[in-house]
Amino acid sequence: MQLLLLIPAIGVIYWVFKSRAPSRRDAAAAPLRKHVLAPPASAPACHWQDGGRYATEVVVESAFQGVIRALAGEPGERGADAPFPAVLVPDDLNAYDDKAVAVFVAGQLVGYLAREDALNLRRKLGRGGMAGLPTSCDARVRGGGLWQGKRLSYNVVLDIPSFD
Known part of the structure; x- marks a missing residue:
């Protein structure tokens, strides 16, 4: 019972x-x-370069594809390869990773650095007395070409050196 x-x-x-x-x-x-990251109002602390290698890819979620597509313009069959200046902003209030680094192209958020790249950049910024400050680099918006009748996704690559 x-x-x-x-x-x-x-x-x-x-x-x-x-x-x-x-x-x-x-x-x-x-x-x-609650947290919406805006592009920085101040000038970048420094400009990174890696000789035009563009070896660092931005982690682009599907939510950013529309923004990136608009930046790329009409890609045609071969796809886009458009140059832009980019701003890298440490995002301490990111809900998923307090060590995230946001990437802005033309004042719009297009994605984030991969975790390891973000940690390495933050270490470099700290050693240079620039912790938490925005920096800049050159970027290229690529992709959007046609393959088997379908439009491929876009990506953003950065011309920054390896900071490890």
């Missing part, structure tokens, strides 16, 4: 706590609504 009363009681307690707790999706999205 006591067991029969205990099972519904546990169910009610579970339901009460479950209904009050935010879902994982809500918890993950909440910080994003």
